[in-house]
Amino acid sequence: MSTEDTIAAIATPPGRGGVGIVRVSGPGVPDIARGLCGGLPPARRAVLRRFVDARGQPLDTGLVLFFPGPRSYTGEDVLELHGHGGPVVMDMLLERVLELGARLARPGEFSERAFLHGRLDLAQAEAVADLIESGSRAAARAALRSLEGEFSRAVHALGEALIELRMYVEAAIDFPEEEIDLLAEPELNGRLDALGEAFDRLMEQTRQGSLLQEGLHLVIVGAPNAGKSSLLNRLAGREAAIVTDIPGTTRDLVREAIQLDGVPIQLVDTAGLRESEDPVEREGVRRARAELARADLALLVIDDDRRDAAAERALQASLPPALEVLRCYNKIDLSGRPPGTVPGEPEAVALSARTGAGLQALRDRIRRRIGFSGAAEDTFIARRRHLDALRRAHAHFLAGTEVLRRERAGELLAEELRLAHRALGEITGEFTSEDLLERIFSRFCIGK
Numbered sequence: 361m362s363t364e365d366t367i368a369a370i371a372t373p374p375g376r377g378g379v380g381i382v383r384v385s386g387p388g389v390p391d392i393a394r395g396l397c398g399g400l401p402p403a404r405r406a407v408l409r410r411f412v413d414a415r416g417q418p419l420d421t422g423l424v425l426f427f428p429g430p431r432s433y434t435g436e437d438v439l440e441l442h443g444h445g446g447p448v449v450m451d452m453l454l455e456r457v458l459e460l461g462a463r464l465a466r467p468g469e470f471s472e473r474a475f476l477h478g479r480l481d482l483a484q485a486e487a488v489a490d491l492i493e494s495g496s497r498a499a500a501r502a503a504l505r506s507l508e509g510e511f512s513r514a515v516h517a518l519g520e521a522l523i524e525l526r527m528y529v530e531a532a533i534d535f536p537e538e539e540i541d542l543l544a545e546p547e548l549n550g551r552l553d554a555l556g557e558a559f560d561r562l563m564e565q566t567r568q569g570s571l572l573q574e575g576l577h578l579v580i581v582g583a584p585n586a587g588k589s590s591l592l593n594r595l596a597g598r599e600a601a602i603v604t605d606i607p608g609t610t611r612d613l614v615r616e617a618i619q620l621d622g623v624p625i626q627l628v629d630t631a632g633l634r635e636s637e638d639p640v641e642r643e644g645v646r647r648a649r650a651e652l653a654r655a656d657l658a659l660l661v662i663d664d665d666r667r668d669a670a671a672e673r674a675l676q677a678s679l680p681p682a683l684e685v686l687r688c689y690n691k692i693d694l695s696g697r698p699p700g701t702v703p704g705e706p707e708a709v710a711l712s713a714r715t716g717a718g719l720q721a722l723r724d725r726i727r728r729r730i731g732f733s734g735a736a737e738d739t740f741i742a743r744r745r746h747l748d749a750l751r752r753a754h755a756h757f758l759a760g761t762e763v764l765r766r767e768r769a770g771e772l773l774a775e776e777l778r779l780a781h782r783a784l785g786e787i788t789g790e791f792t793s794e795d796l797l798e799r800i801f802s803r804f805c806i807g808k
């Protein structure tokens with residue numbers, strides 16, 4: 361991948377602000393500084409300069425910061441132009457920088473260069489994007505820990521332990537007359553156990569982090585008038601959706617972002633599921649079903665005061681078969697059923713969206729589904745990609761210990777350990793293909 365060209369982007373969010381920053385990185389930085397503001401300022405010192413266009417006319421005045429490579433964010437020469445934060449000023453400044461030889465940066469390209477120049481490994485670079493996007497304090501803290509390299513260090517430590525084990529096993533293979541003994545040594549079993557525990561621990565920290573990052577997608581469904589919108593409002597703590605006693609009130613999807621113990625949850629209220637002649641309502645029902653296909657968990661709201669067993673069965677049968685469904689018996693203030701868990705029905709909760717009774721039991725039930733034990737101080741922000749790679753590494757490790765136990769086959773164990781090590785390397789980017797890199801960085805925002 362060539363980094364011979366110079367990239368530029370507006371690094372601050374669009375709109376008006378006190379300050380707006382244009383960031384430039386690459387070998388063209390000295391020329392651009394000369395053309396724009398009379399030359400490079402001293403390294404890492406803020407200097408007030410006038411920015412001028414090709415005819416020497418002023419565009420803006422502001423601070424200029426120069427970070428010489430390789431000790432910069434990208435590892436290249438980096439220039440930061442702090443102008444006044446209005447969209448027109450920023451556009452003019454960026455245009456001038458492009459005129460002086462830079463090209464527009466792709467999303468994530470600054471971080472991609474940081475990765476290519478060894479300033480950040482892949483897991484750290486991803487943590488940059490996660491920190492910017494984090495939806496909760498717990499997620500932000502976890503992202504920062506990953507950005508500072510704690511997650512990468514844990515992955516490396518696991519990799520080192522794998523290498524040591526491989527050396528031990530390969531030594532055993534090289535001395536065939538002793539192989540059986542070495543492989544039968546309690547020492548080897550001790551090492552395997554320790555490694556297994558290290559895997560479990562890292563996977564747990566990562567799983568929690570992945571929940572913090574990606575959250576839970578929770579869809580509320582049910583017959584018209586069951587109280588879906590009332591339940592959404594209760595959970596969200598505000599009147600987000602319209603509630604009336606007219607069946608078919610909700611048509612559009614109503615989305616609310618909430619948090620449970622710091623875990624982001626995307627709540628979606630949907631149109632009541634029924635056959636309808638009304639084209640607007642039919643579209644609402646179609647959207648509700650489409651949303652269900654992507655749900656992690658569905659809350660099936662049932663009016664407990666007006667049960668209709670046949671209709672309930674038909675409705676439940678129409679849901680995607682693999683979908684996890686929690687039944688919410690609503691309106692117990694009318695039906696008189698006690699709130700909370702329902703005897704004999706582990707997948708049900710009795711509640712009243714109107715009075716709030718049973719809501720705590722519902723939250724507990726969702727919490728249990730998430731399996732989140734609270735954002736521990738050692739949680740790392742993580743993506744499904746990391747979790748996938750860890751699981752593959754773990755699977756190879758388990759396969760290796762299995763062949764050792766069953767067949768005392770040192771070569772096979774060594775090969776599985778090699779594959780495990782390789783899977784771990786994908787997390788930090790040691791063995792990551794170019795198109796995967798492209799996909800990862802393209803999800804960043806521009807200017808980062």
Ligand SMILES: Nc1nc2c(ncn2[C@@H]2O[C@H](COP(=O)(O)OP(=O)(O)OP(=O)(O)O)[C@@H](O)[C@H]2O)c(=O)[nH]1
Pocket residue numbers: 582583584585586587588589590591602603604605606607608609610611630631632633690691692693694711712713714715
């Ligand atoms: N008594 C009582 N009434 C409730 C409760 N929950 C909802 N309702 C009432 O039931 C009616 C329908 O409530 P909604 O929340 O609009 O029901 P919905 O399922 O969203 O209805 P659609 O959007 O039409 O599908 C309203 O009059 C609510 O006030 C409850 O727990 N107890």
Ligand SMILES: [Mg+2]
Pocket residue numbers: 588589590601602603609610629630632
């Ligand atoms: Mg509704």
